[in-house]
Amino acid sequence: MIKIKDIVKKYDGKTVLDNISTEFPEGKTTVIVGPSGSGKSTLLRSLDLLVHPDSGIISFPNFSLNYADKITSKQSKELRAQTSMVFQNWNLFPNLxxxxxxxxxxxxxxxxxxxxxxxxxxxxxxxxxxxxxxxxxxxxxxxxxxxxxxxxxxxxxxPKYILLDEPTSALDPELETQVLEMLEELAQQGQSMVMITHNIEFAKLSADKMLFIENGEKIFDGSKDEFFNNPSSRIKEFLDAISLQ
Known part of the structure; x- marks a missing residue:
C-alpha cells in the first residue's frame, strides 16, 4: 500500500496541493477525479517524483520518504521501482x-x-x-x-503500481474503448492502479476507491459505491456536468 500524509505543493505562492493525506490500496484501482486545474496530475506525479512536493511523507511497505528532505538518487530509484507512469500522450520512442x-x-x-x-x-x-x-x-x-x-x-x-494520467484523453471514442478494456482486464487481475480519468463509466465499472480533488483539497476519499450512490451536492454537480460533456 502507498500512503501519503500532509502533502503540500506550491507554485509561485499558489497552493496546488493542500495537506492531502490518503492511501492507495495494493491490488486495487483508485480513480482520481475533479475539475481541471484541481491538482490531480500534481498529486499523481508526486507518487513517482515527477513532481517533488514541498512537504509531506510518502510511505511504502518497506520504506518512506519525507519530501521536505533532500532525496538522494538511490531513494528516487527505490521509489520509482515501485511505480510506472502512463501519460496522456503515449511518449513512445519514435525511432525504436x-x-x-x-x-x-x-x-x-x-x-x-x-x-x-x-x-x-x-x-x-x-x-x-x-x-x-x-x-x-x-x-x-x-x-x-x-x-x-x-x-x-x-x-x-x-511495478507494484501503474500510474495513469488520463490515458485516453487523446483518443477518439472507439480507440478509447480499446484501451479501457485493457485497463479493466488489468483491474480484474489485481494490478494496482492509480488513474486520473474523466471517463465516469470506467470508474463505475472498475474503480475500487474514488478520490475527488478540488482546489488542491481532498473533497472525497472513499468507496466507489458511496461516491456514486450517496454523492454530496458538490459531487452530484460534478457528475452532472461530466455527463453533459
Whole structure:
C-alpha cells in the first residue's frame, strides 16, 4: 500500500496541493477525479517524483520518504521501482520498434537479460492482441494501439503500481474503448492502479476507491459505491456536468 500524509505543493505562492493525506490500496484501482486545474496530475506525479512536493511523507511497505528532505538518487530509484507512469500522450520512442520500446527499460535500467526481456515483451503484446506488431514503429500504429503499447511498456518493469494520467484523453471514442478494456482486464487481475480519468463509466465499472480533488483539497476519499450512490451536492454537480460533456 502507498500512503501519503500532509502533502503540500506550491507554485509561485499558489497552493496546488493542500495537506492531502490518503492511501492507495495494493491490488486495487483508485480513480482520481475533479475539475481541471484541481491538482490531480500534481498529486499523481508526486507518487513517482515527477513532481517533488514541498512537504509531506510518502510511505511504502518497506520504506518512506519525507519530501521536505533532500532525496538522494538511490531513494528516487527505490521509489520509482515501485511505480510506472502512463501519460496522456503515449511518449513512445519514435525511432525504436515496438519491441525495443517495451524492452528498453528492463534491459538498460533494470539489467534484465535481453532474451528474457524480449520473451516478456512478446508475452505482454500477446496479452493485448498486438504480438504481430512487435517490429513495427510507433507511427505505423493507431493512437489506441500506441497507448496499449505504452501500457505494456509500463508493465514490463513489473511495478507494484501503474500510474495513469488520463490515458485516453487523446483518443477518439472507439480507440478509447480499446484501451479501457485493457485497463479493466488489468483491474480484474489485481494490478494496482492509480488513474486520473474523466471517463465516469470506467470508474463505475472498475474503480475500487474514488478520490475527488478540488482546489488542491481532498473533497472525497472513499468507496466507489458511496461516491456514486450517496454523492454530496458538490459531487452530484460534478457528475452532472461530466455527463453533459
Amino acid at each position: 520498434r515496438v519491441i525495443d520500446n517495451i524492452t528498453a527499460a528492463p534491459i538498460h535500467v533494470h539489467k534484465v537479460p535481453k532474451k528474457e526481456a524480449i520473451a516478456q515483451a512478446n508475452e505482454l503484446l500477446k496479452r493485448v492482441g498486438l504480438e504481430k506488431y512487435a517490429n513495427f514503429y510507433p507511427d505505423e500504429l493507431s493512437g489506441g494501439m500506441q497507448q496499449r503499447i505504452s501500457i505494456c511498456r509500463a508493465l514490463a518493469v513489473k
